[in-house]
Amino acid sequence: MIRFPKIPEMRKIDVCPTPELLHLYNLENKIAVIVDVFRATSCITTAFAHGVAKIIPVAQLDECRALQQQGYLAAAERNTLKADGFDLDNSPFSYMDPVLKGQTLAMTTTNGTLAITKSRAAARVVIGSFLNRRAVTDYLLGQPHDVLVVCAGWKGKYNLEDTLFAGAVVCTLKNEFVIEDDAALAAQMIYDAAKYNMIKFIANSSHVRRLAGLHLTRDIEFCLRENLYNVVPVLENGALVV
Amino acid sequence: MIRFPKIPEMRKIDVCPTPELLHLYNLENKIAVIVDVFRATSCITTAFAHGVAKIIPVAQLDECRALQQQGYLAAAERNTLKADGFDLDNSPFSYMDPVLKGQTLAMTTTNGTLAITKSRAAARVVIGSFLNRRAVTDYLLGQPHDVLVVCAGWKGKYNLEDTLFAGAVVCTLKNEFVIEDDAALAAQMIYDAAKYNMIKFIANSSHVRRLAGLHLTRDIEFCLRENLYNVVPVLENGALVV
Numbered sequence: 001m002i003r004f005p006k007i008p009e010m011r012k013i014d015v016c017p018t019p020e021l022l023h024l025y026n027l028e029n030k031i032a033v034i035v036d037v038f039r040a041t042s043c044i045t046t047a048f049a050h051g052v053a054k055i056i057p058v059a060q061l062d063e064c065r066a067l068q069q070q071g072y073l074a075a076a077e078r079n080t081l082k083a084d085g086f087d088l089d090n091s092p093f094s095y096m097d098p099v100l101k102g103q104t105l106a107m108t109t110t111n112g113t114l115a116i117t118k119s120r121a122a123a124r125v126v127i128g129s130f131l132n133r134r135a136v137t138d139y140l141l142g143q144p145h146d147v148l149v150v151c152a153g154w155k156g157k158y159n160l161e162d163t164l165f166a167g168a169v170v171c172t173l174k175n176e177f178v179i180e181d182d183a184a185l186a187a188q189m190i191y192d193a194a195k196y197n198m199i200k201f202i203a204n205s206s207h208v209r210r211l212a213g214l215h216l217t218r219d220i221e222f223c224l225r226e227n228l229y230n231v232v233p234v235l236e237n238g239a240l241v242v
Numbered sequence: 243m244i245r246f247p248k249i250p251e252m253r254k255i256d257v258c259p260t261p262e263l264l265h266l267y268n269l270e271n272k273i274a275v276i277v278d279v280f281r282a283t284s285c286i287t288t289a290f291a292h293g294v295a296k297i298i299p300v301a302q303l304d305e306c307r308a309l310q311q312q313g314y315l316a317a318a319e320r321n322t323l324k325a326d327g328f329d330l331d332n333s334p335f336s337y338m339d340p341v342l343k344g345q346t347l348a349m350t351t352t353n354g355t356l357a358i359t360k361s362r363a364a365a366r367v368v369i370g371s372f373l374n375r376r377a378v379t380d381y382l383l384g385q386p387h388d389v390l391v392v393c394a395g396w397k398g399k400y401n402l403e404d405t406l407f408a409g410a411v412v413c414t415l416k417n418e419f420v421i422e423d424d425a426a427l428a429a430q431m432i433y434d435a436a437k438y439n440m441i442k443f444i445a446n447s448s449h450v451r452r453l454a455g456l457h458l459t460r461d462i463e464f465c466l467r468e469n470l471y472n473v474v475p476v477l478e479n480g481a482l483v484v
Contacts, residue, residue, distance in 0.1 A: 007315075017400050020262070020266070024262070024397070037355055043304055155266070156266045158259055158263075158425040163424075163428060179446075181399060181402045181448050182400055182448050182449075183399065185402060185447060186400065186432055189432055190428055190431055191437075192435075193434075194431075206423050206424050207424075
């Protein structure tokens with residue numbers, strides 16, 4: 001009698017539209033891909049691509065200040081602006097500075113770092129953005145785990161740019177993974193409608209209006225560039241590394 | 243000098259993707275449109291179109307049982323099935339029965355009645371479904387209030403069919419209302435992609451799979467029919483009336 005090897009069950013992919021809904025998801029044995037396109041995870045990706053050694057993400061300004069006082073360079077953003085007294089803002093261009101090479105940074109942002117710290121129960125936490133999209137999906141394809149894309153949103157609410165990225169990940173993985181629920185289906189549909197002109201597509205989104213008002217269109221365009229960097233930041237012992 | 247009348251500010255429309263996010267929205271002075279396409283708000287619409295006088299929505303089974311003991315006919319659904327000991331299930335066809343004419347019903351469902359009771363802070367709460375879509379949008383156009391479409395979702399999670407309805411409302415109102423946030427923009431995009439074949443579009447959605455497994459495809463098709471009924475159920479003193 002021929003014995004066929006047991007065919008492994010297909011892995012699953014799902015999307016959590018905002019960290020405010022994370023308590024409804026089981027993170028156990030999953031890889032959580034955190035995305036905050038405008039701009040935290042785009043900054044983190046850019047930082048590692050330019051040689052930063054480690055980033056300690058924290059949810060609160062106080063924690064970030066305490067780390068700054070211990071000697072770390074500290075990045076802090078609230079409501080799209082740099083918080084008073086910190087070293088770095090939340091623009092990806094600020095993370096290309098050669099002086100950051102080899103450094104450890106502390107970082108807190110309105111949405112992105114909160115999404116990271118809330119996802120710590122996952123088997124692994126990785127950082128996704130359009131800038132490292134292919135690197136992230138290649139990484140996910142090579143792992144045995146189910147995937148949950150966690151959209152950082154805006155103060156708990158749904159947003160379009162993180163959903164777009166989630167949809168891009170679903171599109172890339174859908175032949176190898178089963179789509180688990182409607183949020184992932186919807187993200188995929190939105191990405192399919194938008195993929196040929198993302199900038200035009202999200203021109204009316206709330207965050208683009210918020211950033212454009214601060215003359216940050218250069219940041220918007222940069223954060224929507226795809227596959228510029230081949231890094232996959234991963235959370236290890238509370239700090240992001242590559 | 244000619245004095246022009248002051249042009250009123252445009253009303254706003256937004257979408258709350260699940261009741262689990264309602265605490266992030268300000269309901270004051272807004273009309274909340276509650277939608278649970280599969281199947282609570284489709285049942286409620288059908289019931290009023292067939293002469294039911296009043297429906298008391300309650301969140302908990304216990305409350306529903308207490309009203310049943312006071313002599314009301316009681317409808318109770320949990321996990322798509324009729325709860326033990328109640329009079330009516332959650333199929334719109336059950337609400338076409340002539341014996342219900344003039345009656346007051348008590349009703350509790352997994353998602354829909356919870357969304358209603360959680361939205362009570364709104365200036366007005368109305369019931370929307372594809373079955374009464376035009377009646378609802380005509381009603382909203384005639385009111386001075388901003389609008390929040392509250393999707394009932396599935397146990398706190400995002401779902402596709404309620405988002406589709408929300409998108410249909412946004413599409414109809416977008417010339418008279420300002421779209422407030424990304425959830426409304428995304429709902430509109432999804433409706434635009436789906437509107438010519440909604441049944442095919444949501445064939446893979448989680449709830450359709452759930453209901454189809456129970457051989458309820460007749461319910462699915464019925465709940466996606468548009469503008470069958472010209473009723474707008476409104477919450478008054480804790481009970482729905484037309």
